[in-house]
Amino acid sequence: MLASWYAGVYSSVIKSENLSNLISQSLTCQTQSVKNSDDLVVFITDQGMASKLLSSLCSNQTINRQYGNVTVQWSHNEQEIIQYVGKGIADLALVKENVMLAFAAETTYRYQTVAQYKDYSTYLISLKEKPKLTKQYLWGKRLGLLDYPSSRSGHIVPKGLLNELGISEANMDIVYVNSHEALRDLLATGSVDIISSFWKDKDAERFSANYITPIKTKVSGSKWYLKMETQNTDLICEIQNTLTTLSTNTQSDYYRQLELVPYHCPLPKNSNEVLEHEN
Structure with a gap:
């Protein structure tokens, strides 16, 4: 099963990565598509959600088909936010709307809002x-x-x-x-x-x-932005379903108040096609 395979390659060690002289903390896992060189890069500012988010993404069937690795990067450092969002490195990012506006990232890198938290x-x-x-x-x-x-x-x-x-x-x-x-x-x-x-x-x-x-x-609450270089509707729906599952299970009052941008996605099945990998 994918679940047992995933458990063997999941890395729970926090790494420091040097990217253009910036030090960031991250978690990375390898998907089932070991020959796939595409990486799904996620940038957030809340370390507390990193592990659960990575776990959900890396056990998702759609993401396993489309990507070889998933990395969740977190930081509050302004320079790193500029690096990952302002330069379009992140595929999925949880940031304030003013950050996207400041760098015109939605136009330049085709970021689309997929979900947001209430004001x-x-x-x-x-x-x-x-x-x-x-x-x-x-x-x-x-x-x-x-x-x-x-x-x-x-x-x-x-x-x-x-x-x-x-x-x-x-x-x-x-x-x-x-x-x-x-x-x-x-x-x-x-x-x-x-x-x-x-x-x-x-x-x-x-x-x-x-x-x-x-x-x-x-x-304004923080928003989830997904970089859409193609009309990858499967990915949008799986990201939304993953975020919905996380919001349902969180202890945070703020993160429970998630609002999805309508994309006519089907309702999640069995926690959104996320394979059970937790004992």
Whole structure:
């Protein structure tokens, strides 16, 4: 069976690859088509979904027919996002719409949106009081942000607020971390006064909903883009079905809110033609 063969060639070791002097982390597997030289390159910014995504893609029959290898690459580094998306290296990418617009990648490399996550709001979140969107309140506060510039809720929106209020970053004590969960840990331990992030249902277990203040509503969610050099409708449908299965099984409130772009794909059968390979 393909499932047992796949288990033997799947590599769960995180690798560092040097691509044009950029260091990235990735997971790679070989499909059943060992003589096929085509690689399916996936770029995401969330390491947490990398393993499950690779596992689903590499056990998919359509992808096994069309590709010899699958690589899932992840990074928050702005230069690597430019490398993989801005230069069209990624076949499938999960990024913000503003990234695609900045490089006109949809026109240049024929990326098409296959799925997207719902719009959301960005909040200032505090532990002991409701934050105010004023210069007087925010001046000198310890503010937790994400260290990657492509994040809307954790970087772009709050920095835009500081700029609108005329607050220099030199007048703030900004602490940078690399995940939204790390931001919440900073706040819970009193390491910062406020953080900028989205609000999820489980946050009510650690923080009070009375102590959040929206900075911006209707922030565009991330989108899945597939490079379509041919009218490969089989691939579109299998990618969509794979993403649907992952969204159903995820623990993340955000990633459960997946919306597919209509391509008249059939409903998935037995978890979307993904062969069972997990014991």
